[in-house]
Amino acid sequence: MAIAIIAVAAVYAFFDPAGSLFPRCMFKAVTGWDCPGCGSQRALHALLTGHPAEAWHYNPYLFIAVPVALFFGFVEAYQARFPALHRALIRPATFYILIILTVLWTIARNLL
Amino acid sequence: MQKVWIHRDGVQQGPFSLAELPSLGITPDTMIWYEGLASWIQAGKAPLTAAMFTADEAGNVVARVKVEDTQKCPPTYLMWSILLTICCCNPVGIIPIILGSSVSSKFRSMDFEGARKASEQTEWAVIITFVLGLMMLPFSWIIYL
Numbered sequence: 001m002a003i004a005i006i007a008v009a010a011v012y013a014f015f016d017p018a019g020s021l022f023p024r025c026m027f028k029a030v031t032g033w034d035c036p037g038c039g040s041q042r043a044l045h046a047l048l049t050g051h052p053a054e055a056w057h058y059n060p061y062l063f064i065a066v067p068v069a070l071f072f073g074f075v076e077a078y079q080a081r082f083p084a085l086h087r088a089l090i091r092p093a094t095f096y097i098l099i100i101l102t103v104l105w106t107i108a109r110n111l112l
Numbered sequence: 113m114q115k116v117w118i119h120r121d122g123v124q125q126g127p128f129s130l131a132e133l134p135s136l137g138i139t140p141d142t143m144i145w146y147e148g149l150a151s152w153i154q155a156g157k158a159p160l161t162a163a164m165f166t167a168d169e170a171g172n173v174v175a176r177v178k179v180e181d182t183q184k185c186p187p188t189y190l191m192w193s194i195l196l197t198i199c200c201c202n203p204v205g206i207i208p209i210i211l212g213s214s215v216s217s218k219f220r221s222m223d224f225e226g227a228r229k230a231s232e233q234t235e236w237a238v239i240i241t242f243v244l245g246l247m248m249l250p251f252s253w254i255i256y257l
Contacts, residue, residue: 026248036205037198065194073191079184090188091220095213098190099206102197 013048017041033110036061036102061105068098114160119143119152131222133164140165185219186231188212192238199245208237 015022027035039059046055056063072089079086116133117126120142128136133155138144140156155161190212197205211234219227 023249026251040198062198065198069191069194072194076187076190086185090185090190090216092213092217095188095190095209095216098194099209102206102209 009048012041012044015045017045034106036065036106036109038109061109114146116144116146116161118155119145130160133161186215186228187235188215188231189234189238192242193234196238196241196245204241204244208234208241211237 022041025035025038027033028038037059040062043055043058043062046052046058075082075086075089079090114130115127116130117124118128118133118136118138119125120138125136138155138161140154142155143152144155144158144161145152146158146160149158156165189208193205193208193212196208199205211230215227215230215234218224218230
């Protein structure tokens with residue numbers, strides 16, 4: 001797992017994902033719109049080559065969604081140790097808010 | 113929250129919440145009462161608790177809900193669902209989040225069996241979404257050639 005992460009990081013650090021061999025977004029290819037994740041590869045490349053501001057410009061969603069996802073992963077994995085935290089956060093409203101935010105972000109980035 | 117009293121071995125116990133009942137080891141013959149019932153009734157016949165029991169292969173009546181199911185909410189795989197929305201599996205990536213919400217809502221309305229099944233469905237949705245995303249890779253290369 002660690003090796004895989006390092007390998008992926010190395011690929012994105014040394015190669016510019018704007019090149020033709022990197023996977024493209026099918027959502028964008030079909031609809032012409034940016035999906036919530038579009039720009040993640042360029043953002044990763046910018047971040048690993050020391051351009052955090054540029055990375056933020058490519059996809060700010062990445063910087064919010066990844067920590068949020070990892071945090072929810074932690075909350076679910078340690079339900080037995082922190083039951084109150086799990087009870088407070090893993091509720092239907094959390095899921096609805098996340099869906100609404102993702103949809104709003106998709107609309108916003110394509111209109112603005 | 114519905115409160116339930118039970119009567120066994122000549123002693124009245126309670127009140128308990130519905131979620132606590134499986135851990136008390138009540139049987140379909142245990143006499144119970146909750147507000148709305150005219151009198152004490154066997155747990156296997158009371159509308160609220162009848163669904164807690166089922167027959168196993170040998171025909172013995174056993175508790176349907178396992179004690180541990182009532183204590184721990186099944187995984188909603190929320191971390192994986194959110195990560196999927198980043199890797200271009202969208203708008204399909206939204207589906208596992210919607211399924212995950214039903215795990216949470218079913219667990220909270222004490223449908224423990226339903227929550228466990230919804231959790232399994234969510235796991236499958238995450239796997240299928242991810243595999244679909246991987247299958248799209250070659251097409252993305254073809255389109256841009």
